[in-house]
Amino acid sequence: MAIVAAALADDGEGAAALLEPLEMRDACRVAVRLAAMAAHALVAVAEEGGGGREEALAHWQECIIAHESRRTEE
Numbered sequence: 001m002a003i004v005a006a007a008l009a010d011d012g013e014g015a016a017a018l019l020e021p022l023e024m025r026d027a028c029r030v031a032v033r034l035a036a037m038a039a040h041a042l043v044a045v046a047e048e049g050g051g052g053r054e055e056a057l058a059h060w061q062e063c064i065i066a067h068e069s070r071r072t073e074e
Contacts, residue, residue, distance in 0.1 A: 003034065
């Protein structure tokens with residue numbers, strides 16, 4: 001959860017530092033669990049709005065594009 005908090009604070013370096021001491025297998029497990037949590041949350045939000053997985057995917061893609069746009073502007 002500390003990794004999520006760091007990411008929400010836009011502290012990618014801090015999130016990476018939390019993963020550094022882990023063995024590769026453990027870091028991969030953390031990444032997979034976080035991805036599953038994010039996917040579940042996106043689908044839940046889409047379903048609340050009357051949509052489904054397709055809307056969740058579209059929203060996720062929009063978020064990634066917006067995030068990358070902000071990073072390139074910095």
